[in-house]
Amino acid sequence: MAPPRTYRCEALTLKNTPLGESDLLVTLYTREHGKLRAVAKGARKSASKLVGHLEPLTVVRLSMAQGRSLDIVTQAQVLDSFPALKSNLTAITEGLYVAELTDGFGPEANANFELYQLAIDVLQVLANDKRSEMALRYFELHLLRVTGLLPELHVCVECREDLVPDQHRFSPNLGGVLCLQCSPTDGHIRPLSLRALKVLRMIRRSNIGEAAGFTLDGSLLSELKSLLSTTVEYWLGKEIKSNSFLERLHNETQPGVYS
Numbered sequence: 001m002a003p004p005r006t007y008r009c010e011a012l013t014l015k016n017t018p019l020g021e022s023d024l025l026v027t028l029y030t031r032e033h034g035k036l037r038a039v040a041k042g043a044r045k046s047a048s049k050l051v052g053h054l055e056p057l058t059v060v061r062l063s064m065a066q067g068r069s070l071d072i073v074t075q076a077q078v079l080d081s082f083p084a085l086k087s088n089l090t091a092i093t094e095g096l097y098v099a100e101l102t103d104g105f106g107p108e109a110n111a112n113f114e115l116y117q118l119a120i121d122v123l124q125v126l127a128n129d130k131r132s133e134m135a136l137r138y139f140e141l142h143l144l145r146v147t148g149l150l151p152e153l154h155v156c157v158e159c160r161e162d163l164v165p166d167q168h169r170f171s172p173n174l175g176g177v178l179c180l181q182c183s184p185t186d187g188h189i190r191p192l193s194l195r196a197l198k199v200l201r202m203i204r205r206s207n208i209g210e211a212a213g214f215t216l217d218g219s220l221l222s223e224l225k226s227l228l229s230t231t232v233e234y235w236l237g238k239e240i241k242s243n244s245f246l247e248r249l250h251n252e253t254q255p256g257v258y259s
Contacts, residue, residue: 014099035106040073085127097242114146138211140228152176172234
């Protein structure tokens with residue numbers, strides 16, 4: 001039996017690009033099918049029913065038609081456009097950071113419901129809670145978890161011995177924490193304080209609401225951000241474009257938190 005030529009899905013719009021005179025090329029992360037690229041024909045015409053429905057950081061229910069190379073968006077219904085998020089420059093930049101990482105870690109046409117729901121949950125928190133730093137740290141750590149790249153936080157990745165309370169080291173490419181006795185030559189190693197290790201473990205076992213409410217001092221926030229963004233960028237294999245602008249915004253609004 002031939003597969004259906006039309007289907008429906010729920011999606012988060014990650015980005016769009018003008019195509020031809022009036023079309024849009026959209027990158028979507030769907031709940032049912034993972035990451036898709038599709039064409040929205042005539043979506044840039046003022047009279048199109050798709051106008052405004054496929055902006056980045058918009059959750060939509062879509063009707064799709066299969067095409068030869070790219071599928072086609074035929075109908076779209078907005079489920080959530082995160083207006084509070086888009087009314088603030090810092091918040092929307094944080095949202096685009098979430099979208100960029102979802103795009104980078106989400107494989108084409110391979111569903112990952114946990115990744116989809118993680119992105120939606122974090123965007124909802126960013127839209128409604130000004131304490132965004134811990135929501136982003138939660139997103140980074142759980143992004144690694146739902147894509148099979150969660151760092152080891154309880155035993156040394158080299159000798160496999162249980163970690164004891166101490167100053168530790170962390171290696172993104174070796175997959176987690178090292179004890180002080182192990183010094184592998186092929187590891188990109190950085191220091192890791194005991195406080196940061198404890199917070200990482202708390203984030204791992206918390207939900208997004210709990211993690212977003214954690215109150216940490218500036219030096220600890222800075223250590224966590226540096227460690228997690230370095231790890232995410234290592235596995236992504238390229239620079240995160242939205243990160244440098246986001247850092248500048250945070251430095252301007254919260255001096256001393258990110259250095």
